[in-house]
Amino acid sequence: MEKKKGVYRTLFSAAFKLSAGTFGGGFVIVPLMREKFVRQLHWIEEQEMMDLIAIAESAPGAIAVNASILVGYHVAGCLGALLAVLGTVLPPLLIISAVSCCYSAVRDNVLVSLVMTGMLSGVAAVICDVVITLGARVIKAGRPVLWLLMGLAFVAVQIWKVNIVPVMLLCGAVGAADTALGRRKAVRPA
Amino acid sequence: MTYWQLFWSFFQIGLFSIGGGYAAMPLIQHQVMDVHPWLTMTQFADIMAIAEMTPGPISVNAATFVGIRVSGPAGAIVATAGCILPSCGIVMALAYIYYRFRGLSIVKGVLAGLRSAVVAMIASAGLSLLTLSFYGQRTLPAEPGSPDLLSVALFCAGLFALRHFRVKPIYVMIGSGVLGMLAYFI
Incomplete structure (x- = not known):
């Protein structure tokens, strides 16, 4: 029992520290989680951790939250998952609450406003970089259906102003159908 | 509600x-x-x-x-x-x-x-x-x-730093913010 309490405490504090100290989103926190839970604490096997990361990345929602749910559950069941999620969510909740309290006062400051305006260009550059990286990955997959989906989805959202959710659902369905048809073709003798 | x-x-x-x-x-x-x-x-x-x-x-x-x-x-x-x-x-x-x-x-x-x-x-x-x-x-x-030329310049510099030198996004954003402020005073 004492030992179990220790596991819960370590799990929560590890998740809290990882979340509080990691800037730059899910793709940054995942390798750090691996370092902590596989290399330092030896709670999870290397291969299993890779599987959990794959699930966290392909599931909807924040990657860091998904990964902490999986790690927490793996280590200490449902309570573990809950504690790990709390540890991951609390730091941003507290920090952003503090930031938003002084946001209005700070935003009207001329200097801050100038910095924010300059930063906007930086944000745009970061997003552009992400689009190039991810787009290249889709193109390299070598399936023209995916290129078409990507183009059509962009036109639908940007120009036709279609709601994002049906676009996503349709793309998922087309991806599944394409895979199913491709497999049938492969099975049939030429 | x-x-x-x-x-x-x-x-x-x-x-x-x-x-x-x-x-x-x-x-x-x-x-x-x-x-x-x-x-x-x-x-x-x-x-x-x-x-x-x-x-x-x-x-x-x-x-x-x-x-x-x-x-x-x-x-x-x-x-x-x-x-x-x-x-x-x-x-x-x-x-x-x-x-x-x-x-x-x-x-x-x-x-x-x-x-x-x-x-x-x-x-x-x-x-x-x-x-x-x-x-x-x-x-x-x-x-x-x-377009706002300063913004275009910051964007291009940021993108170049990200693609070419693999600079971390956080530094690109802080950098463009600080440069944007400094450029105002020049």
């Missing part, structure tokens, strides 16, 4: 953002600007910059920020809960399915289709931020001839 709207908006964001923080961004933009009048484009751009500079997932940061502005600390908690609840259910279900049917090609097909859509969504959101930065408005102006 507002609590329910906050919860439901961020529940949808949590449910449909596949592929990390940048995938959540266009969904957040849609919910807090198009569906509900919670943020202006400038505020949205600010929260994206703040979310990038502070630790934690972008969607959780945005949920806290929007929640607290719309209806105080309780709003922040409600929005954050809405944002992570879909993950809890789906991740557990997926983990179960994964261990049972891992490598099933249909599942891989769905994910491949979603990934293409995700890139398009991010590109679309990026474009509105880019036009805001270049022209001070969200849509492309009729005369695209006179």
